[in-house]
Structure formats: C-alpha cells, structure tokens
Amino acid sequence: MRKKRVFVTGGAGYIGSHVVKLLGEEGYEVLTYDNLSTGHRWAVLAGDLVVGDILDREKLLEVIKSFKPDAVIHFAALIVVPESVSRPLKYYRTNVVGTLNLLEAMKKAGVSFFVFSSSAAVYGNPEEIPIGEEHPLRPINPYGETKATVERILRDIKLSGDPFRWVSLRYFNVAGADPGGKIGFAYPDPTHLIIRALKTAKGELKRLEIYGTDYPTPDGTCIRDYIHVEDLARAHILALEYLLEGGESDAFNCGYGRGFSVREVVDAVKRISGVDFEVAERERRPGDPPALVAKSEKIRKVMGWTPQFDDLELIIKTGWEWEKRLTSRKS
Ligand code: UFG
Numbered sequence: 001m002r003k004k005r006v007f008v009t010g011g012a013g014y015i016g017s018h019v020v021k022l023l024g025e026e027g028y029e030v031l032t033y034d035n036l037s038t039g040h041r042w043a044v045l046a047g048d049l050v051v052g053d054i055l056d057r058e059k060l061l062e063v064i065k066s067f068k069p070d071a072v073i074h075f076a077a078l079i080v081v082p083e084s085v086s087r088p089l090k091y092y093r094t095n096v097v098g099t100l101n102l103l104e105a106m107k108k109a110g111v112s113f114f115v116f117s118s119s120a121a122v123y124g125n126p127e128e129i130p131i132g133e134e135h136p137l138r139p140i141n142p143y144g145e146t147k148a149t150v151e152r153i154l155r156d157i158k159l160s161g162d163p164f165r166w167v168s169l170r171y172f173n174v175a176g177a178d179p180g181g182k183i184g185f186a187y188p189d190p191t192h193l194i195i196r197a198l199k200t201a202k203g204e205l206k207r208l209e210i211y212g213t214d215y216p217t218p219d220g221t222c223i224r225d226y227i228h229v230e231d232l233a234r235a236h237i238l239a240l241e242y243l244l245e246g247g248e249s250d251a252f253n254c255g256y257g258r259g260f261s262v263r264e265v266v267d268a269v270k271r272i273s274g275v276d277f278e279v280a281e282r283e284r285r286p287g288d289p290p291a292l293v294a295k296s297e298k299i300r301k302v303m304g305w306t307p308q309f310d311d312l313e314l315i316i317k318t319g320w321e322w323e324k325r326l327t328s329r330k331s
Contacts, residue, residue: 003029006240007067007111009054009102010075012039015117015174017183018233019073021045026237031067033060034076038187045182054098061105071113071240072106074099077146080191081121081287084143095146100153107164113243114154114166115236118251120225122148122170125289129259130225132295133170133251141287151251158249165249167239172225172255172294174232176315177322184229184322194226194316197266198323201273208277210262212284221262223291225255228309228318238303252302255294256310265312272316 006023010016011032016039023030024046032044035053052059054076064072077095078084084091099116106114121144122137137148154166175194177184185195200208213220235254260268270276299305309315 003027004071004244005029005031005067005069007031007033007064007069007072008075009033009072010039010077010117012036012041012043012049013075014185014187015171015229015232016073016075017043017045018178018229019075019236020047021178021183022233022237023047031063031069033063040186043183043186054101055094057101057105060101061108064105064109064111068109069111071115071243072102072111073115073236073240074102075117077117079143081141081143082191084146085141085287088142091142091146092149095143096149099150103153103157112164113240114164115239115243116150116154116166116168118151118168118170119144119147120170120172120253120255120292120294122151123292126292129291130257130293130295131253133253133298140289154249165243165247167243167247167249168251169232169235169239170251170253170294171232172227172253172292174229175226176228176230176309176318179230179318181321181325184319184326186326193224193262193265194269194319195323197269198273198316198319200277201269201275201320202323202327206278207280208266209280209282210266211282211288213281214284215290217261217290219261219263222288223259223261223293225257225259225293226265226312226315227255228307228315230318231305231307231309234308235299235303235305238299238305242303247302250302252299253294253296254299255296256307257294257296258310259291259293260312265316268312268316269320272313272320
C-alpha cells in the first residue's frame, strides 16, 4: 500500500517541525512548504522542504498538484498578538487570504482532508472556565479574529455539503521542546512567558516582567493551560487518522484542562534552571484574559488523545535543555 502523503505548510516552524518529525516517525510521506520567515531549514527532520509562500497562489497550486497529498496540515501563519493589533492588514492577508489560497488549491487538486492550527484566542474573554468548544467565538484581537474567520469559512464549507472534511485544533499555551533535543522554539524576539523566563535564566534578558498582579486569581497573576508541544504534535497525527477514517469536520481544544499562574511558572523556571533571576512586577498587558483553561474531554474521548507530558516541570525541563543548546545553533 502507498504511504499516505501529507503536505505541511509552516513545517519548519516551532509546532510544525514537531509534527513533521512525528509524521516521519509514523511512516507518512511528508512535504513541508514554508517561506522560512520564522522557520528554519534544520528544523525539517522528515521529507523535503519547498521554500514557498502561501500568498504565492501559483506556486502553492503547482507544488500541491505535483505532490498529490492525501491531506494538508496548515501551520503557516503570523502569530504575534500585539503585532496583529498594530498591523492588522498583514495578519488578515497572511492568515485569512493565505488560508483561502490553500483551500482553493486543495479544491483544484482534489485534496479533501485538512487539519487547521487554530487557537484559544478565538474565544476571547471566556464566559466560564474551563472553556468548552461550544463557547462562542468572540476574539478580542486581530490575531484571534483571523483564526475565527478561517473557522467560519470551514464551518460554511461543511454547511455547503462539500465532501471536504477538516479538523480545527484550538491550541492553548504551547511550550516545551522535543525531548530528543533536536528541535524547539527558535523565533526572534519571543513574547511567550515560558520562553522569556528561560531566556532570562540564561542571561539573555536582564529581568522577567510579570504583567499584572491584581487579577482575580489566587495569586493575582494570569492562569494559562500550558501544553507540551510533543503532546500537541500527537494530537495532529490523531486528527489526521480521524479524518482518514471518516471522522466528521469539527473543532477540538488542545490543552490539558488545568492551569498554572504566571508566578507558578516563574518559580518552576527558577527551580529547574537553578537561577534566581530578577523579576519585576508591571502593569497588566492589554488584552490578557485572567484565566484560559481548556475543557479537554472532547479530543480525549473522540480521538483517544492521551497526553504524555502533562507536567509543568517536564515542559520547562525540555524547554530549558533546548534553550541551552540553542546558543550554538545557526539558522
Ligand atoms: N507574561 C508575563 N511576562 C512575560 C510574558 C508573558 O507576565 O514576559 C504573562 C502574560 O501577561 C500572560 C501569561 O504570561 O498572562 C501568558 O502569556 P503568553 O504571552 O505566554 O501567552 P498568551 O496566553 O498571551 O497567548 C498564547 C498565544 C495565543 C493563544 C493563547 C492561548 O500567544 O496565540 O496562548 O491560551 F491564543
């Protein structure tokens, strides 16, 4: 039997590269399509890499037509929330128009299975915690709007009766790195808490700033559901299998269903790194909901997802090991 072929946009990036690696290990034939704006050639550990942009419609169609994938996993996107506020057009073009280009190319090439990287940002300020998939999509920033817009496009494709099927995975706070040490987070100017804390422990940043200590949470800092990138990568393989086996188009949260505060994360990073770095308490960062925790039963039940790294220490440990290696890494 021919190996199943998977076309991965953004496969040279942080989450995409973990999925590409796992696809290779699971015996899929993989082709990564990435413009290398934030991704890296060295991060693509399975299959070939085509350097291309999802905004280049002709190239995208040509590459898909010649590779003839059974399914597409779509990571390529802009992801920095504050930048999406200052440069909305850029975000809508890449995240919405880029995805439309991809969906149209898939239609022309006759590819009918699609796994989409969505985000907890589609929920906005949650009405209740934990957040279930049925919660209304009410994003509070352009980044979240772009993801919600694509989800609405996907919903409408489903309603149209098109045989095309999709899974939208709504990521909570993704962190950690490949336990084998080959890949991990490597973007310039990271904004994420765990990465910034690790970089502060490493001495790359002078101090870590805590944005807001007066939230209505037990220690006054925001609570997030941190999920290890390897467990998230596994969720993509399961989503793919689910679609290939006839599963219905649907959206699934990707989180563990428990949260940690910013202070808890900072303490854990200090403990694991052994560095008592400087911490400064600052004003709230605009647009941060006090708590974001996933209801995670749906993906566990429907896809049989069983996390292997649901442990903050382990998440931080793999991130710390990676961060220490990163110093010698070249893009
Ligand atoms: N934080 C700090 N100091 C920092 C960085 C972050 O105190 O230096 C705080 C933030 O204010 C927030 C928490 O740590 O309270 C987590 O912030 P991150 O920037 O790490 O992550 P976010 O929760 O803001 O957002 C991330 C993704 C979104 C996604 C969301 C889902 O960037 O795309 O997780 O939960 F929608």
